[in-house]
Amino acid sequence: MKHVLPVAIIVAAIIALWYVACLFMNAQLQRDLFANTDNTTYSLSDFVTAEWNMERPKLPAPHQIVAELDHTIFGLAPSSKRSLVYHAGITLQETILGFVIGSALGILLAVLVVHLRGLDRSLMPWIVASQTIPIIALAPMIVVILNQFDITGVLPKAVIAAYLSFFPVTVGMVKGLRSPDPLQLDLMRTYSATRMQTFFKLRAPASAPFFFASMKVAVAAALVGAVVAEVTKSEDGGLGARLLAGSYYGQTVQIWAALFAAAACSAALVAIVGLVDRITARRMGYAR
Amino acid sequence: MRSRALANLAAPTLFGLGVLVLWEAVVRGFNVPRVILPAPSAIIARLATSAPTLVADFLQTIQGVLAGYFIGCAAGLIVAILIDRTPFLQRGLLPLGNLVSALPIVGIAPIMVMWFGFDWQSKAAVVVVMTFFPMLVNAVAGLASAGPMERDLMKTYGATYGQTLTKLRLQAALPFIFNALKINSTLAMIGAIVAEFFGTPVVGMGFRINTEVGRMNIDMVWATIVVAAVTGSLFYGVVALIERQVTFWHASYRQRPA
Numbered sequence: 043m044k045h046v047l048p049v050a051i052i053v054a055a056i057i058a059l060w061y062v063a064c065l066f067m068n069a070q071l072q073r074d075l076f077a078n079t080d081n082t083t084y085s086l087s088d089f090v091t092a093e094w095n096m097e098r099p100k101l102p103a104p105h106q107i108v109a110e111l112d113h114t115i116f117g118l119a120p121s122s123k124r125s126l127v128y129h130a131g132i133t134l135q136e137t138i139l140g141f142v143i144g145s146a147l148g149i150l151l152a153v154l155v156v157h158l159r160g161l162d163r164s165l166m167p168w169i170v171a172s173q174t175i176p177i178i179a180l181a182p183m184i185v186v187i188l189n190q191f192d193i194t195g196v197l198p199k200a201v202i203a204a205y206l207s208f209f210p211v212t213v214g215m216v217k218g219l220r221s222p223d224p225l226q227l228d229l230m231r232t233y234s235a236t237r238m239q240t241f242f243k244l245r246a247p248a249s250a251p252f253f254f255a256s257m258k259v260a261v262a263a264a265l266v267g268a269v270v271a272e273v274t275k276s277e278d279g280g281l282g283a284r285l286l287a288g289s290y291y292g293q294t295v296q297i298w299a300a301l302f303a304a305a306a307c308s309a310a311l312v313a314i315v316g317l318v319d320r321i322t323a324r325r326m327g328y329a330r
Numbered sequence: 331m332r333s334r335a336l337a338n339l340a341a342p343t344l345f346g347l348g349v350l351v352l353w354e355a356v357v358r359g360f361n362v363p364r365v366i367l368p369a370p371s372a373i374i375a376r377l378a379t380s381a382p383t384l385v386a387d388f389l390q391t392i393q394g395v396l397a398g399y400f401i402g403c404a405a406g407l408i409v410a411i412l413i414d415r416t417p418f419l420q421r422g423l424l425p426l427g428n429l430v431s432a433l434p435i436v437g438i439a440p441i442m443v444m445w446f447g448f449d450w451q452s453k454a455a456v457v458v459v460m461t462f463f464p465m466l467v468n469a470v471a472g473l474a475s476a477g478p479m480e481r482d483l484m485k486t487y488g489a490t491y492g493q494t495l496t497k498l499r500l501q502a503a504l505p506f507i508f509n510a511l512k513i514n515s516t517l518a519m520i521g522a523i524v525a526e527f528f529g530t531p532v533v534g535m536g537f538r539i540n541t542e543v544g545r546m547n548i549d550m551v552w553a554t555i556v557v558a559a560v561t562g563s564l565f566y567g568v569v570a571l572i573e574r575q576v577t578f579w580h581a582s583y584r585q586r587p588a
Contacts, residue, residue: 187366187548
């Protein structure tokens with residue numbers, strides 16, 4: 043708990059800085075606005091309040107974002123197209139579906155790489171190399187290709203989310219499945235354990251910490267993938283579509299609200315994985 | 331040793347070539363339409379014929395990537411050194427840094443485009459934000475990694491804070507810093523390309539991908555992706571090479587005695 047106070051103070055400092063930054067970033071806009079309405083008799087406090095409550099500010103003030111979040115989350119029916127709950131729901135569906143597909147694929151690949159020597163030498167360098175490639179660049183194309191096969195809706199975006207999330211899982215799980223000590227592996231051999239038994243009784247349990255570490259990375263990556271995919275195919279909604287719509291119409295407050303919603307989703311997903319990790323750690327006895 | 335290294339190189343090369351041949355065969359054998367998946371040969375042909383466009387796109391995007399990468403990494407390192415002296419800031423900033431690294435930062439792209447315009451500056455700004463936090467978190471961990479024995483030794487030498495920092499702690503932090511530099515090399519490419527989806531002058535790799543997808547020129551999209559992939563791999567490779575030269579003393583590079 044020694045982190046709570048410092049974090050709280052720094053967050054407060056960031057918010058304070060934010061309000062100050064608003065004054066600088068919005069000053070020109072607000073001055074023009076007053077000039078256009080022939081308002082020349084405003085006082086400094088009028089000016090500052092106006093800056094913090096602009097319709098389309100360059101940088102919206104924190105309370106404007108909170109108000110927008112409050113309005114679009116609690117003020118509208120969840121089924122409304124303008125409700126953030128509706129869009130976040132779409133994004134979460136894609137993220138979770140993609141995350142499940144991606145991590146299943148990642149684990150499968152890792153198991154194959156660990157057990158087939160040939161694959162390790164030939165496939166692993168490509169898996170590592172493919173991490174250096176901007177995979178997100180593929181997103182618009184994947185959406186279009188899947189469209190050709192009449193695969194629309196949540197699935198194409200889930201595929202992109204899966205595509206982004208499976209690499210960290212593969213890399214982490216290969217490391218994890220290889221993490222047992224040679225001594226322990228030898229012990230399994232003296233028991234004349236089959237490969238299956240070695241896998242389920244030694245390798246899989248030993249990989250648990252690595253599993254959860256890569257799950258956390260993967261779930262965050264899946265959300266990024268889903269959001270980017272939504273940007274490229276925005277007619278189905280989702281937080282990415284909100285971002286794009288906001289940037290088209292100059293609705294800065296809407297962009298920031300969508301951004302915060304995405305951040306909250308990401309943080310929540312990582313926290314859930316972290317919670318499962320901690321419970322498992324306690325049950326399995328590897329907790330620190 | 332030599333032949334072993336060669337075999338290590340040959341296996342993935344053969345695998346990669348095999349995939350390409352299979353891809354070509356599938357596309358030709360099943361007559362896959364060009365708008366779904368072009369054959370590797372078509373992509374190579376496109377690379378050759380559209381070279382000037384691809385080079386222009388590359389030059390546009392790489393400006394944002396490099397500018398953002400250097401500013402973001404430098405800022406992350408400097409802030410890490412600054413907060414290193416204040417445990418309070420460390421305790422407050424590190425959890426936030428870890429949180430931010432898990433956030434979909436590419437989402438700030440539309441905001442940055444609004445603030446800094448359509449040209450490469452807005453892309454650089456996205457890259458700065460994306461690369462800052464991995465560097466911050468890694469560098470702080472790296473600065474803490476020098477052992478107490480070595481620190482005590484520096485103290486017995488009567489070394490000043492600055493001397494301990496440059497001669498011991500920054501050196502000990504190098505593996506961590508390079509880890510961040512490698513992660514960031516990929517993030518920088520992603521950030522710049524995605525930022526271009528939100529608005530750019532009519533040149534740039536992200537712009538090219540987005541428009542050519544719309545015009546169903548999928549071979550051009552693949553050609554751009556090849557350029558992006560080669561650039562990303564080279565970028566990563568250069569950083570890894572420098573790392574090898576600079577941190578030759580680290581356990582992961584030491585040759586095992588034969």
